[in-house]
């Protein structure tokens with residue numbers, strides 16, 4: 001009998017629902033929230049209200065476009081955290097109500113596990129190779145930057161983390177400094193294609209071990225732009241592409257250097273990336289070159305699976321289901337996890 005899982009993701013500003021049958025993706029629906037653009041970042045209260053409006057239609061579309069009926073669903077998986085509490089509460093409450101009314105198990109998913117397990121989502125066609133355990137995962141999102149040894153579907157070990165800002169946050173903050181819309185990563189990626197990555201030099205922080213730091217880089221960028229603007233008030237406009245290419249080059253260099261160090265330290269040459277920043281085209285190209293040079297098996301998720309989505313929650317729910325890892329209706333969302 002097929003195992004059909006409904007996944008719900010509402011940790012930030014996207015309301016998402018997906019259906020996975022026996023590990024194969026049947027539907028993956030995302031309702032974004034345009035409202036935040038005018039504020040230059042996500043406004044938690046507005047996100048929570050938009051999730052309330054979107055959740056039922058999004059789940060309805062996910063079920064209908066999967067070509068299944070509600071009663072075929074064997075379990076509902078939802079993002080427990082980390083994320084914005086008000087936003088998480090909407091997904092959690094919906095999932096609990098759904099599980100209770102359909103009398104099916106509830107599965108609480110760590111959003112970060114979801115990002116990593118996208119590598120195991122199967123599609124009806126064009127299936128990519130899956131990493132073998134243990135593999136190294138560079139998880140780079142708006143809220144997290146971590147190096148993780150993945151030992152099994154539900155077995156993760158953090159070996160490096162950011163001590164301040166996340167890589168995605170660095171992209172977003174630098175983008176804001178030069179007047180680009182939130183989220184800044186995709187815009188920087190786009191403009192960087194026409195720029196010179198060596199035009200401006202920003203400092204690579206020296207952080208011990210496998211940890212990362214990005215807050216100094218953001219300040220470095222801020223002061224650099226501010227000083228140049230004093231000399232030329234058109235500096236940002238005339239240098240936008242070069243600024244984007246140079247900051248992207250620096251952020252990606254930090255990521256690649258630490259990843260290379262992690263491979264050397266662990267001896268693991270199965271290497272994957274995940275999270276929103278894994279969509280970055282320059283990072284993907286650099287990693288392809290690095291992996292060819294160093295003989296790694298590199299796994300790049302499809303760009304649609306890098307940023308927040310519910311397919312990643314459904315696939316994690318699927319492996320939790322196989323392991324009979326269910327949660328009670330008393331479970332509450334968490335804004336922050338202290339371990340993976």
Ligand code: KG4
Nearest residue numbers: 141142143168183185276277279280307308
């Ligand atoms: O994983 P995600 O969707 O949400 C979190 O869990 O945080 O990641 C969002 C982050 C944002 O900071 C966004 O700017 C960044 O991913 N991002 C990118 C790109 N696409 C999204 N950063 C660089 N290049 C991109 N193409």
Ligand code: ZN
Nearest residue numbers: 111141307308
């Ligand atoms: Zn995420």
